[in-house]
Amino acid sequence: MFHNPPTMTTTPALALRADQRPSFDDLRDAAARISGLAHVTPVLRSASLDALAGCELYFKCENFQRVGAFKFRGAANAVFSLSEEQAARGVVTQSSGNHGAAVALACALRGINCTVVVPGAAARIKRAAIARHGARIVDCDVAQSARNEATARVLAETGGELVHPYNDGRVIAGQGTAALELLHQVDRRGVARDSGPILDVVMAPLSGGGLMSGTAIAAHGVHPGIRVIAAEPEGARDGHDSLVSGTRITGRVANTISDGLRAELGPLTFDILRDHVERVLLVSDAETVAAMRLVYERLKILIEPSCAVPLAAVLRNRTLFAGQRVGIILSGGNVDLDTLPSLFSLAPEPFEWP
Amino acid sequence: MFHNPPTMTTTPALALRADQRPSFDDLRDAAARISGLAHVTPVLRSASLDALAGCELYFKCENFQRVGAFKFRGAANAVFSLSEEQAARGVVTQSSGNHGAAVALACALRGINCTVVVPGAAARIKRAAIARHGARIVDCDVAQSARNEATARVLAETGGELVHPYNDGRVIAGQGTAALELLHQVDRRGVARDSGPILDVVMAPLSGGGLMSGTAIAAHGVHPGIRVIAAEPEGARDGHDSLVSGTRITGRVANTISDGLRAELGPLTFDILRDHVERVLLVSDAETVAAMRLVYERLKILIEPSCAVPLAAVLRNRTLFAGQRVGIILSGGNVDLDTLPSLFSLAPEPFEWP
Numbered sequence: 001m002f003h004n005p006p007t008m009t010t011t012p013a014l015a016l017r018a019d020q021r022p023s024f025d026d027l028r029d030a031a032a033r034i035s036g037l038a039h040v041t042p043v044l045r046s047a048s049l050d051a052l053a054g055c056e057l058y059f060k061c062e063n064f065q066r067v068g069a070f071k072f073r074g075a076a077n078a079v080f081s082l083s084e085e086q087a088a089r090g091v092v093t094q095s096s097g098n099h100g101a102a103v104a105l106a107c108a109l110r111g112i113n114c115t116v117v118v119p120g121a122a123a124r125i126k127r128a129a130i131a132r133h134g135a136r137i138v139d140c141d142v143a144q145s146a147r148n149e150a151t152a153r154v155l156a157e158t159g160g161e162l163v164h165p166y167n168d169g170r171v172i173a174g175q176g177t178a179a180l181e182l183l184h185q186v187d188r189r190g191v192a193r194d195s196g197p198i199l200d201v202v203m204a205p206l207s208g209g210g211l212m213s214g215t216a217i218a219a220h221g222v223h224p225g226i227r228v229i230a231a232e233p234e235g236a237r238d239g240h241d242s243l244v245s246g247t248r249i250t251g252r253v254a255n256t257i258s259d260g261l262r263a264e265l266g267p268l269t270f271d272i273l274r275d276h277v278e279r280v281l282l283v284s285d286a287e288t289v290a291a292m293r294l295v296y297e298r299l300k301i302l303i304e305p306s307c308a309v310p311l312a313a314v315l316r317n318r319t320l321f322a323g324q325r326v327g328i329i330l331s332g333g334n335v336d337l338d339t340l341p342s343l344f345s346l347a348p349e350p351f352e353w354p
Numbered sequence: 355m356f357h358n359p360p361t362m363t364t365t366p367a368l369a370l371r372a373d374q375r376p377s378f379d380d381l382r383d384a385a386a387r388i389s390g391l392a393h394v395t396p397v398l399r400s401a402s403l404d405a406l407a408g409c410e411l412y413f414k415c416e417n418f419q420r421v422g423a424f425k426f427r428g429a430a431n432a433v434f435s436l437s438e439e440q441a442a443r444g445v446v447t448q449s450s451g452n453h454g455a456a457v458a459l460a461c462a463l464r465g466i467n468c469t470v471v472v473p474g475a476a477a478r479i480k481r482a483a484i485a486r487h488g489a490r491i492v493d494c495d496v497a498q499s500a501r502n503e504a505t506a507r508v509l510a511e512t513g514g515e516l517v518h519p520y521n522d523g524r525v526i527a528g529q530g531t532a533a534l535e536l537l538h539q540v541d542r543r544g545v546a547r548d549s550g551p552i553l554d555v556v557m558a559p560l561s562g563g564g565l566m567s568g569t570a571i572a573a574h575g576v577h578p579g580i581r582v583i584a585a586e587p588e589g590a591r592d593g594h595d596s597l598v599s600g601t602r603i604t605g606r607v608a609n610t611i612s613d614g615l616r617a618e619l620g621p622l623t624f625d626i627l628r629d630h631v632e633r634v635l636l637v638s639d640a641e642t643v644a645a646m647r648l649v650y651e652r653l654k655i656l657i658e659p660s661c662a663v664p665l666a667a668v669l670r671n672r673t674l675f676a677g678q679r680v681g682i683i684l685s686g687g688n689v690d691l692d693t694l695p696s697l698f699s700l701a702p703e704p705f706e707w708p
Contacts, residue, residue, distance in 0.1 A: 042396070063654045293691060300417045300656040300687035333654035337647055341695035 015081040018164065021272060022173035024221030027214065030077040030173040031180055037076045037109060038177070041065055043185045046298045053314050055321040058199065059295075060182040063303050063333025067101045067129065070178050070211055070331050071165075075102035077174030078163045079110055087112045090160040094118075094151045097126055097260065098332055099165040104135035115158065117150045125336060166210030167266025176214025179204075182327050183222045191325065197223035200324035203310040205331055206230035206239040206280060207261040209269025215329060216276035229320075230273070230280040231313035233258045233288065239265055240280035243273060257285045257343060260306035260332065281313035281320075288312045289343050290351035295330075304335040305343060369435040372518065375626060376527035378575030381568065384431040384527040385534055391430045391463060392531070395419055397539045400652045407668050409675040412553065413649075414536040417657050417687025421455045421483065424532050424565055424685050425519075429456035431528030432517045433464055441466045444514040448472075448505045451480055451614065452686055453519040458489035469512065471504045479690060520564030521620025530568025533558075536681050537576045545679065551577035554678035557664040559685055560584035560593040560634060561615040563623025569683060570630035583674075584627070584634045585667035587612045587642060593619055594634035597627060611639045611697060614660035614686065635667035635674075642666045643697050644705035649684070658689040659697060 016026050044059045062070035079091060090113030093103045100116040107114035114135040118127060119142040130137060140150035155162055163171065179202055187198045202219040206212045212230050219226040232239050235256035238249045248270040254262035265273070283291075285305075292308035295301060310328045314321050370380050398413045416424035433445060444467030447457045454470040461468035468489040472481060473496040484491060494504035509516055517525065533556055541552045556573040560566045566584050573580040586593050589610035592603045602624040608616035619627070637645075639659075646662035649655065664682045668675050 068654060296656050296691060300422060302650050302654040302656060337650060337694075337698060340691075340698075344691060344694075 015083075016169045016173060018078075018162070018168045018170060019268065020169040021268060022169045022176070022214070022217060024217055026169070026173040027176040027180055027218055027221065030073075030170075031177045033080050034073055034076040034174060034177060037080070037106070038073050039065055040181060041178075043182060044299050044301070049294065049298050052294070053311075053321065053326075054318045055314065055323060056325045057311070057314070058182065058186055058325065058327045059299065060178055060327060060329045061301065062178055062329060062331055063301060063307065065332075067098060067105055068332055068334040069098040069102065070175055070329065071098040071102035072105060073177050074168075074171035074174035074210060074214070075099065075106040075163065076109070077177070078168060078170040079103065079106035079112070081170050082161055086161045090114060090158055091163055092117070092151060092154050092158060092160040093163045093165065094147050095165055098334060100126070100135070101129040101133065103163055104130050104133035107135065108133040113158070113160070115154050115160065117147060117154060119147055129334075164266070166208030166213075166263065167268045168210075169268065172210050172213045172217070172269065172272070174214070175211045176218040178211070178329050179215040179218035179327070180222070182329070183218065186325075186327065193325075197226045198325075199226060199327040201227040201229055201321060201326040202329075203229045203231060203313070203326060204329040205258070205261055205306050205309040206232040207236070207306070208263035209239065209265045209273055211329065211331060212277065213269045213272040216272065220276055227278050228276050229313075230277050231310040232280050232282055233261055233309060234282045234284055236261050237282055239273075240282055242270060243277060243280055246274070257346065258288055258306040258309055260304060261309065281317055283309055283312040283316055286347045286351070287316060290347035291315060293344065293347065293351075301330075302333045302335060303330050304332050307331045307333070369437075370523045370527060372432075372516070372522045372524060373622065374523040375622060376523045376530070376568070376571060378571055380523070380527040381530040381534055381572055381575065384427075384524075385531045387434050388427055388430040388528060388531060391434065391460070392427050393419055394535060395532070397536060398653050398655070403648065403652050406648070407665075407675065407680075408672045409668065409677060410679045411665070411668070412536065412540055412679065412681045413653065414532055414681060414683045415655065416532055416683060416685055417655060417661065419686075421452060421459055422686055422688040423452040423456065424529055424683065425452040425456035426459060427531050428522075428525035428528035428564060428568070429453065429460040429517065430463070431531070432522060432524035433457065433460035433466070435524050436515055440515045444468060444512055445517055446471070446505060446508050446512060446514040447517045447519065448501050449519055450475070452688060454480070454489070455483040455487065457517055458484050458487035461489065462487040467512070467514070469508050469514065471501060471508060473501055518620070520562030520567075520617065521622045522564075523622065526564050526567045526571070526623065526626070528568070529565045530572040532565070532683050533569040533572035533681070534576070536683070537572065540679075540681065547679075551580045552679075553580060553681040555581040555583055555675060555680040556683075557583045557585060557667070557680065558683040559612070559615055559660050559663040560586040561590070561660070562617035563593065563619045563627055565683065565685060566631065567623045567626040570626065574630055581632050582630050583667075584631050585664040586634050586636055587615055587663060588636045588638055590615050591636055593627075594636055596624060597631060597634055600628070611700065612642055612660040612663055614658060615663065635671055637663055637666040637670055640701045640705070641670060644701035645669060647698065647701065655684075656687045656689060657684050658686050661685045661687070
């Protein structure tokens with residue numbers, strides 16, 4: 001496979017294809033490509049959260065990323081990987097959430113057309129985030145078949161390039177730059193360690209597997225000894241069950257307040273995660289909300305519920321992490337403030353982890 | 355007056371007294387003294403908030419300060435200004451809020467005794483924050499007379515040093531280090547400007563006047579042309595009315611959801627503010643909550659309602675700030691999450707400023 005030289009930050013002649021599994025070099029290319037487009041987000045720590053968890057926590061704050069989520073990294077890498085000919089035909093995607101806004105912004109930055117297929121149930125606020133960046137919105141019914149038909153129709157009409165939210169090597173490579181950046185930032189802080197890795201563990205929430213796949217490739221590219229652990233809501237445990245059973249499970253209906261974690265693994269992400277992930281930890285929605293409250297109170301930052309799932313998993317499984325250096329990708333901050341009261345009611349404090 | 359040499363960061367022989375008006379040099383001494391004790395907090399910006407406000411906003415994030423508020427700066431400066439003899443007798447203060455926790459932490463760091471007089475109505479969470487740092491809590495009735503009697507009794511018993519929440523030169527000098535740091539940080543970013551000041555305006559919320567006084571001394575010490583503007587809730591407008599009338603108003607009962615802004619000016623802060631503050635802008639509680647929501651949504655950080663008052667004032671008075679570089683001290687992040695639903699109900703979005 002041909003890799004872009006490190007200095008090439010725009011459209012390469014032979015970029016990673018959507019259906020290709022990205023290598024660690026692809027992640028480094030992605031980091032170079034989106035440099036100056038994506039924000040370098042801060043890493044936060046909290047002595048009181050460390051004491052509570054019994055380990056050292058390093059929070060990578062992708063809630064401060066553009067469009068408020070890590071999704072911009074993958075979208076920017078995919079959109080800026082396109083050849084001029086591909087770019088001229090525009091980009092198509094299907095999303096009611098952060099990915100739609102991220103692709104819309106990336107296309108606006110490159111100055112190309114963007115169409116986002118949005119299922120009818122999408123919240124007004126999320127539609128507004130997509131429309132703000134000048135993307136065309138195509139409405140469709142919420143059923144998966146209706147979404148796929150609408151997307152296929154737009155692709156046929158426009159000849160545009162599909163950028164899938166997670167089952168796309170270019171997107172996965174972009175998402176992996178968050179963990180890559182985290183590891184560099186922790187390393188630059190001069191964290192004292194023996195010959196082992198910079199971080200002992202890297203964690204992210206698991207949904208369709210784009211972030212988790214990129215995170216895993218980044219971590220094991222930096223040091224094969226880093227433990228890669230995913231976290232998933234009990235009500236959307238298809239990822240856990242897929243990896244435990246060795247068969248990709250599809251077609252389940254998720255039931256969780258973590259609305260960013262309801263997707264199922266794709267063939268590409270399933271394939272990557274099987275090779276990299278030590279285990280998938282499950283948490284209840286109440287544990288997720290309690291962890292989210294802790295982040296609000298101790299770190300003074302806004303995160304969305306999906307984002308708190310890894311911290312909840314650490315607090316539920318303290319012995320797995322005792323004394324270790326644990327990096328957590330805080331995936332996004334796009335919480336609808338009006339939903340906070342009902343979310344908080346799920347975990348009246350003080351919450352006691354088992 | 356004798357000033358500490360810049361390299362002296364602990365107990366000077368002749369420090370600023372509590373009843374002295376601090377000079378700009380005292381602020382620089384304070385910055386040196388609390389360096390390594392207080393966090394250097396980040397300055398955040400938001401393109402969408404700038405567009406909404408019609409000016410360039412620079413948010414100094416004291417919600418990320420130790421104990422979650424700027425109060426730690428003043429407390430640390432006062433506590434670390436004490437002579438060994440004073441320190442040996444311990445520190446006494448009166449507070450149900452951030453100042454109590456800040457003084458408790460500062461005393462813990464210096465390893466000296468601390469007593470906080472806490473009126474009975476103080477929330478459990480605030481009492482816990484004071485107790486966490488090992489301070490002795492003395493309960494008293496909520497009436498001001500009862501608080502003063504309890505404080506006087508503890509002072510007589512212990513021979514300790516009173517550190518007033520705001521009417522204290524050492525505290526004012528410490529609070530001023532936030533604005534000093536903000537101006538340095540903006541300067542280091544290389545903001546393009548003509549021969550004028552780094553920032554055109556510096557703003558903070560107005561309560562007892564400690565933060566506002568320190569902010570004013572810092573701003574005018576750096577550049578006399580910086581406009582110093584205070585913001586206050588309409589339901590606690592004693593500061594506005596005092597400065598407009600030229601007479602310090604006391605004894606009013608405040609009625610505002612900004613629970614950090616209910617204090618009245620002291621003689622020392624009134625005296626300082628008269629010389630420095632261009633004007634005091636008033637805002638409604640609904641405007642405050644709407645501004646707080648904007649900060650949550652756009653900056654993805656947690657702030658308490660009091661903290662949003664200056665942004666609300668900018669949005670209500672856009673013409674005063676049009677095109678200018680405006681620094682805002684975000685004073686703290688200690689919001690009780692359980693109160694958010696009732697706060698949000700005051701400003702259902704979308705909120706339209708006049």
